[in-house]
Amino acid sequence: MENTVLHKANTRGHANHGWLDSHHSFSFANYYNPDRMHFGVLRVLNDDRVDAGMGFGTHPHDNMEIISIPLEGDLEHKDSMGNTAVIKKGDIQVMSAGTGIYHSEYNKNKDQLTKFLQIWVYPNKKNVTPRYDQITLNxxxxxxxxxxxxxxxxxxxxxxxxxxxxxxxxxxxxxxxxxxxxxxxxxxxxxxxxxxxxxxxxxxxxxxxxxxxxxxxxxxxxxxxxxxxxxxxxxxxxx
Structure with a gap:
């Protein structure tokens, strides 16, 4: 018998930092809901809006698979592996944080906000060598x-x-x-x-x-x- 759980948009966690407006499908940062810790190995689904000229300063991750899907605008990525890249609508970005990485993400546009989904998935292998990849889809x-x-x-x-x-x-x-x-x-x-x-x-x-x-x-x-x-x-x- 199939089982379902419904998460209506207005039941998500919400954090508005001014420059960043984020809706959290699962517990994240200051949003804690014991019924919304994860869905299987899906740990985070954040629906983020980043204002023009703003972004996330350098911060660490480890032992997580991190996927970014831009929905509007673009985002510049820099990381401790030496990668600098811009992702935009139509692109998919992935990072295996593994043993540990640092990265930053900025909306360098002065006149356009960026919207993207950030998704974290628990890996099935711990402490892998970190890696970065992005592709452009049709x-x-x-x-x-x-x-x-x-x-x-x-x-x-x-x-x-x-x-x-x-x-x-x-x-x-x-x-x-x-x-x-x-x-x-x-x-x-x-x-x-x-x-x-x-x-x-x-x-x-x-x-x-x-x-x-x-x-x-x-x-x-x-x-x-x-x-x-x-x-x-x-x-x-x-x-």
Whole structure:
């Protein structure tokens, strides 16, 4: 029997630092909710808005897989591995923090805010050598289909992480319907609506709502509005 947990957009943690407006799907920083610690190995899903000319100063991470998905504008990344890069809408960025890295992220634009999703996933291997990667995707390849943006396999589509996880993005016409079949038995799905209204099975979701589903092999996604966008995160359920 499939199990679900519904996270409505307005039930997320919220921190407004002025330059940074962040909504937290799971406990993060000063937001603590014992019922929202993680979904399987998915530890963080932050929906961030960074003002023009502002950003995150240099800070450390370790033993976490960190994925950034820009939704609007761009973000300059610098890290202790010597990487300097700019990520923008259409890009996917991944870091394996492993034994430890330091990095900073800035919106260097003087007149445009940046919106991005930052996602943390517990790795299945500890203390790996840190690494950084980013790719640019063709956003047209997710029109009325689910475009794979992340997997456990370096030779597969998208970026890869140290975990049996798969991420897909889709942008759908109104009334378009598609199925997502889980890649690995025992995994669960955390579906996050970026834009518009969709149904997952019989459950209706609006913009920035999320639905966690486990003990299932497949889900059906139907768009109720034009250009509905959804992020499908498939992850192992045991940490």
């Amino acid at each position: 956003e047209a390849d997710r029109h009325n289909t689910l475009q794979q943006i992340l997997s456990p396999d370096a030779n597969d589509e998208g970026v890869w992480i140290h975990q049996d996880a798969w991420f897909h993005l889709g942008r759908f016409d109104k009334d378009f319907s598609t199925a997502y079949d889980l890649k690995k038995s025992g995994n669960g799905i955390y579906a996050f609506v970026i834009k518009g209204d969709v149904n997952i099975g019989t459950i209706q979701l609006s913009e920035r709502d999320a639905l966690g589903i486990w003990d299932t092999n497949s889900i059906t996604i139907t768009a109720n509005t034009q250009d509905a966008e959804i992020l499908i995160i498939e992850v192992p359920m045991s940490v």
